[in-house]
Amino acid sequence: MPRFARLGERLDEIEREGLRRQLRPLFPTGPTTAELAGAEVDVFSSNDYLGLARRLRSAWRGCGTGSSRLIAGDRNAHHALEEKLEALFCAPALVFPSGYHANLAVMTTLFESGDRVASDALNHASIIDGLRLSSAKVEVVEHGAASPDGVRGHVVEGLYSMDGDQLELRKLVGSPWLVVDEAHAVGCLGPGGRGASFEQNVVPDVLIGTFGKAYGAAGAFVIGPPELKRLLTSKGRSFIYTTGLAEPAARAALMGMELATDALREQLAENVRRFRSGLHQLGGRVPPGKDHIVGVVLGDRTMQAADTLLDQHIFVPGIRYPTVPRGQERLRFSLSAAHTPEQIDRCLEVLGRCL
Ligand SMILES: Cc1ncc(COP(=O)(O)O)c(C=O)c1O
Structure with a gap:
């Protein structure tokens, strides 16, 4: 079979299943607005939860690090960021x-x-x-299930990115390593923005956080014991064999951490309350949870609802299989501290027509 025929067949199958994905360039015009195909839209689908991404542009000067941090790509900006994280979490930090x-x-x-x-x-x-890349035997457990006996570790997320829920982490403390990916919670939840686990008074053994969401920059970090930091530096292949985080990104991340204040977190919480209670008043099934990710499951009506919202200049792409299971297709609303009450009310008004 010619080389490209097989690719063509797979593309045809994706088309038949209605799962073709499309890139749509967006030109941000404000913290929560953008130009999309010549029209102004309100953006309700970005992870810029605190509305900081545009405020950080001035920090994006200079160029990349040129090589792995272990070769010639280590910068003061990485260390300043790690010191800031270490002060926040009171534990060693490594930037990725x-x-x-x-x-x-x-x-x-x-x-x-x-x-x-x-x-x-x-x-x-x-x-x-x-x-999968580790050589461990992985046991996929039901969402929220307790740790099976005898496991070496249990890996969960602090705030689930599609369902917007938090697990009861206390139930999971006990296996040697509780590893919590707080990508969607750091900056937003818990004291000082330390994440959902700290909000629940649970200190994970290992915490992963990103700078690309609430902190409005790019990059990520791992918090854990000193031995883990040392081991990651010497054995973590995706730390060793990759170019160090771009220096402007590290500076932007540092600035993002400084700008992510309690006042912004409170503003975000206020916007979430407004959106969730508005959704409740619409009679829609309000998804469980209390936080800034709100997945409205509409099944096979999802893509049509996304189109209706876009017709009214509200941008919330539908989330489909395989990101979520078939039948669980949804609109995933991400609230930001930068949304105005008027934007939220208008979004709810249009959403009301889709329920
Ligand atoms: C839970 C979770 N972990 C990790 C990542 C990856 O983070 P990054 O975008 O910095 O690669 C994401 C990205 O969406 C995520 O949702």
């Missing part, structure tokens, strides 16, 4: 180019051949891929 890199390094370094590791069924792809 992305959350994906951080998860690959943690899973492959922490877990070895012969280990059994529990992984929550709704974990992010970067956790799944990291565990």
Whole structure:
């Protein structure tokens, strides 16, 4: 079979299943607005939870680091960022180019051949891929289930990115390593923005956080014991064999951490209350949880609802299989501290027509 025929067949299948994905360039015009195909839209689908991304542009000067941090790519900006994180979490921190890199390094370094590791069924792809790359035996457990006996670790997320829920983390303390990916919670939840686990008064053994969401920059970090930091530095392949986080990104992340204040977190919480109670008044099934990710499951009506919202200049792409299971297709609303009450009310008004 000619080389491209097989690719063509797979593309045809994706088309037949209605699962073709499309890129749509967005030109941000404000913290929560953008130009999309020549029209102004309100953006309700970005992870810029505190509305900081645009405020950080002035920090994006200079160029990349040129090589791995272990070769010639280590910068003062990385260390300043790690010191800031260490002061916040009172534990060693290591900065990575992305959350994906951080998860690959943690899973492959922490877990070895012969280990059994529990992984929550709704974990992010970067956790799944990291565990697959490790030589551990992975036990995928039902969402929110307790740790099976004898596992070496249990990996969960602090705030689930598609369902917007938090697990009861106290139930999971007990296996040697509780690993919590706080990508969607750091900056927003818990004292000082330390994440959902700290909000629940649980200190994970290992915490992964990103700068690409609430902190409005790019990059990620791992918090854990000193031995883990040392091991990640020497054995974490996705730390060693990749170019260090771009220096402007590290500076922007530092600025993002400084700008992520309690006042912004309170503003975000206020916007979430407004959106969730408005959704309740619409008679829609308000998804469980109290936080800034609100997944409205509409099944096969999802893409049509996304189109209706876009017709009214509200941008919330539908989330489909395989990101969520078939039948669980949804609109995933991400609230930001930067949304205005008027934007939220208008979004609810249009959403009301889709329920
Ligand atoms: C739970 C979770 N972990 C990790 C990542 C990856 O982070 P990054 O975008 O910095 O690679 C994401 C990204 O969406 C995520 O949702």
